[in-house]
Amino acid sequence: MASRILMPVPVCLIENSQRKGLVVQQEALQVLSEVTQPVVVVAIAGLYRTGKSYLMNRLARQRKGFSLGSSMQSHTKGIWMWCVPHPCKPGHTLVLLDTEGLGDVEKVWKKQKCDINNDTWIFVLTVLLSSTLIYNSKGTIDQQAMDQLHYVMKLSEHIKLKAAPEKSEDELKDSEKFVLFFPTFVWAVRDFTLRLEVDGKEISEDEYLENALKLKAGSSPEIEHYNQPRTCIRQFFPGRKCFVFDQPARKRDLVRLEELQDDEIDPEFLQQVEKFCSYIWETSPPKTVRGGHFVTGNMLGKLAETYVKTIQSGAVPCLESAVVALAEAENTAAVKAAVTLYEDLMKQQVKLPMETLQELLELHTKCEQEALKLFMARAFEDNICCFQADLLRQVQQVKEKFCTDNEQASRVKCEAALKDLSQDLERRIRDGAYSVPGGYELFKGDEQALVGKYRELPGKGVKADAVLQEFLQRKQAVAKVILNADVSLTEKDKELKTGEQDRNERAEQEREVQRKKEAEDKQKLQDQLRSCEEHKLQLRKKLEESCAKQLEELQKMMSHKSKEESALLREGLCDKATHMQLMNSRLEQEYYTTKNNIMSWIEIMAKTLLDLADVIFRHWRSGSGGSLPRSL
Template structure:
């Protein structure tokens, strides 16, 4: 069952230290490791002392939590985290990230500002940029960190293969969050040429480019181009000043009726939008991130920064895949073990009964694995799942045999007590004793077969029992005075023939059981192959959908540029769109062959004698 977290107060996720730089905090990782639900990660960034923490507390439906402070000093250092049950999406956890204010003059060295901004983008599913006043050139200049993203993030570990390949930055939208610009203490009227406009239209007007190629124009356009390129899903909210300047120092203590009514409505509208529209955190391929994986992402990105490298999005996904696929195998094997223990009533009457139960439990196990596993390197982990499940199944088969054997041996000991007494009393050591012995033994066998629930070793244990009495039977036969030597010879031959027939029957049943087991493994591997194909096809469809969404964004942006008269920029973007479309068609046409390669990789991990049956 998915976990639900309750944190009374925020904790530091990534500390910004003077000696070690950015450091992920173990306490926060422990909290995240316990969250198995999908996470909706809402982060806020912006200049220090602009009221970011207050908005985040409101998103948490609390008055206090993230530190507000009441002076010109920045209170939040690093990135702080608050995990709460999601107010609108059951089964999800809302993760709020409050970040260190950008541009704090007290820090002196501001190199970590960019990294804080980068990490906020990479970890969130919704990014709120908080500023004051209006969206003017000063506000854009304060958002200069967005211009540096291409220098501080890379998509792939390997360099571009050719000039025709699309730049990494053109695909950042696959990883980047939705974007909300929150403008605080807004004093203007939302009007253009006397006509009322929405806050979203106000933002889009502010993001329009200027014509020209001079340095000033480039400086003006660059942050706007980056926002338009990296954040196609954009939203804007404007907020009046919440209270009088005298009351702002105790903002978190103010009751609702002490706040400006218009401001209250604006905050409620903002919170409702964030709660209802913010998506779960995902990575390309549509794989939803849990709290546990969010912690792994944070560690991966911070370790890259600490090493002096640039965070690589593709490498981060691969690292997550290794962790998650290994965890998926472990969880799936545990589920299989638990299901078998709950449902298997040992000993089963037949091998087929246990194999059918195995098939049911393995199907549920495979569903869990496929739901959790990443497609990256899935084949080797699925093969490992098969090996571990097979090992558990083999143990259950052995336990089933042993349970059957124990029950059968106990039954024969109980049934043979009457004959043992008669043997000790010499009942069979008389003329006609052999026939009497054979009659009693046959009666014992008939009673044995009447007993229910003996299990799969019933035949084998009985034959071992009869074999153990072979010498005794021969002795009784030889001492029976009522039989001639010729009769004794015939009886001995008849006994040998019957024993041989019984042994052949045991071997025949064993051969039939082995065939059932082989057929069961073949069905299992075919089901694994089928589910692997479905998983890969699903991932491919999701990737194609994401690629199409990216193409639509580029096409829409190109049309907007052309409409505004930026023909050269529109042409450049059209070339990017064209190359993305080529990549899309190539991927779509080659996905089936790629899936075929993956299936061959999976088959190569199976035992050779089984692969020959699967072909």
Template sequence: MASGILLPQPLCLVENSPRKGLVVQQEALQVLSEVTQPVVVVAIAGLYRTGKSYLMNRLAGRRKGFSLGSGVQSHTKGVWMWCLPHPRKPGHTLVLLDTEGLGDVEKGDTENDTWIFVLTLLLSSTLIYNSRGTIDQQAMEQLHYVMELTEQVKLKAARGQREEEQEEEDPEEVAPFFPTFVWTVRDFTLRLERDGEGISEDQYLEKALALKDGSSSKIRRYNQPRERIRQLFRDRKCFVFDQPAPKRDLERLEELRDEEIDPEFQRQVEKFCSHVWEKSPPKTIPGGRIVTGSLLGKLAETYVETIRRGEVPCLESAVLALAQTVNAAAVKEAVKFYRDLMEKRVKLPTETVEELLDLHSQCQRETQELFQRRAFEEDIRSFQEDLTRQVEEVQEKFLRDNEQASRDNCKAALGDLSQDLVGKLRDDVYIVIGGYKLFKGDLQALVKKYQKKPGKGVMADAVLQEFLQSIEPLDEIIHKIDLALASKS
């Protein structure tokens, strides 16, 4: 999944069910778990029936994919995901998130609108906000979700404070964790000019975000959404789009041929797509860690579980939960890495314990380096201790296996070398005058051959001593018989 074409079509990531609420789809999590590349997550939000899905299909390089619908109600339910090879960043995966339209009056309960927006904001590295007509006060107030979000979602990771110590979010500290922001205005109805001179789309946005002087309640209401947007979305971009086709053809926009679509609209879409492809950054989380598909799936799962518990998603808690999962997996991977490395490099039995310990030290160092690359800094100490403990257990097993392999080799060597001695004992070769001296000479020759034999390992002396101790009763018997025979002669 990580290097080839991923999803041939979009897949539901988070279902918005009237009966169950928000539910992460296991099929989508399975797809993300197989994406090991860094992900560039581009999400779109905005009012329903404003053409969000069409823009996302074009970002996917397709005409069809995300459902456009043709009615007056939101057609996309929940959050839909499309994973594709990134068209401009080799080694990266582009994850497109199309979200349920905000403000669909037919839904009745719109509480999940806020949560879907929260998820979109927390999961994306670039957030596209799509509106229609112009950027006016109504459009600004439709972004009240941003203000609500920053009041609720405690990005404590930026401040390192306990929740009870935290009074109000500081936009200066929260902003780095927000995605880059692109405002797209569909069916734009104004001329891009000011005081009779042409202005850029970005200048139009900044003009719309300009604050008014004064302290009346009307001015405060005017300034509030603009202040929040300026504070939280430092990296801002604007694109405006003409109407793509006559109104009668809009319902079948995805089916229209190029010559049936307004050329200026096509140029605007190409400009928009190029910017998003080239400028959208990989998704990161506090600590500068780049998110992979598998981590993105875990983040989505963590956020949705938090919402379903009736709690507010917290970036610090999500990262900590993610760290627990990732670090546990990193420990498991590192222990396997250590075991495989030892099995590859260690040829049992080693001649000395020091030789095995030296190899252990090398493998342990490489294992720690691997763990550090895989693990999160959050709550890392306990996992480091667990890794050390498990590596020591594997090391102890290697020490035991080394001794056993040495013992087996030594016993086999002594078994081969002692065959002649055993045969002479069986044939009573040593039951003669001078037999004891003959026996001792054969035994000494056996020991010398044994000592020269390679590959005996760390138990060579111990096993030899055990062998000689087993011979001691025979040694005494042969010695007594030799003395008795000599006295009779």
């Protein structure tokens, strides 16, 4: 679906107005709701009038789209969004976010009418929504550039990791775990005029950035001021990349940059832009949330709504709370989608009436497995047992309706067949054909012939014997009248013998129908147990994968902290390196604690699902008073 979304121009995702503040726009949410693919969210932030929009238009492979403007007035207000097919990742949608310029002079002049944290909130939202964050600046990466990026130092004050406060001083601070959730960081330096070299040795753009992020030893206020933004960037953004760009054209042509043809733009700049775009397209990861869940467009819209609503309330956005709210919505949607898939698949494959219950249950098993597969692919681990139990309950209800419909279809077909086959018998009864000596034997012979023809008919379904028994029972009164009128049966003992024989035959037929019913009930119970075991198996697999991702995330964070510790030691910052070592030790302890608790947690979750399933099945059987036989 997402590949067919056509957005000729960007739309505003989050409006930033003086009167209402930050407001999520419904038009953008509607667009995102139709993007069912994973999204790669590339956002750009930076000072106003630094050419951010031009780079974003290039990433969309367009010349125009995001407004460039040509004056000192910031054109982009709030956060604007452009969804385009991803040029390198089939099955993904590229979501480009162009943000309002930070430090807009016009906003500073009107500060009394604006939230003084306005720019900070724009930057916070950009970080929270993106999987790759591009910071755009001009000139060089010097102290002035770092000072202009002071918003990064406020992230720890404006973002919470957990909803509940920390319980122990030994636990890591929220900000020390931001590395797990923050986007890749790309610094784009525009109008760069320096030579990329240190001490006469040529260096790469990435080395230029890392040199600019080196810390100074000491504890004076000046050094703390110097180190703080650099420390935050190093701590929050493990994946870092740098690109430098020459000035794209002559100064007088910059005002119409989006109108310039390629031969009017500096060739070196075009190569730099091509290199930049290729890197972003090829390496930017899909947006994920805790547990490694890929974010779709619809989920991205929900995250934007949650974060903005929190900011509007005066609170600080919380990653845990946002994911819990997202999990609730996604798990509900996953149940609905899975039940819909199950019902659609059953409708496509079930041709009523099915000949046997076993055939129907085999189709049910296949369709349920597909539905469960869909649910597990979409569902979050948060409270998953209750949602999976709800899926089990709803699928059970739909299955029972198919069973009921199958029985009804079989009944209708069998009754129609008997009605058609018995027309000649009914006519002979009306005509008195059996009111003759030997009439009873003649009637029984015709009745048996009718039964033989009926049994030969294909496709009667599961109610074939039950409907036949009901038919024969209705004919008992007629048979008795014919028997009494049969002048050939004058001997009383012969009459009694014949009646006893008929009763024995009817009793055997009733027992046969009852045996089939009990066999079908056993099949249904066995299918319920199979279904429950399949749900348990898939839940265990889902939880094991989730735990593996959780451990992988902790390992990545430990690896990042270890690298940072080594870098601090190389820079001669032993105190900071010691602090990083202690932090890594706590992470290692958390890693092994988490690993040891995984199996017991999985067992508890699996048992919870089994208990919920048992309640569902007992409730389903409450009408007949049955209970789940553990021996089956």
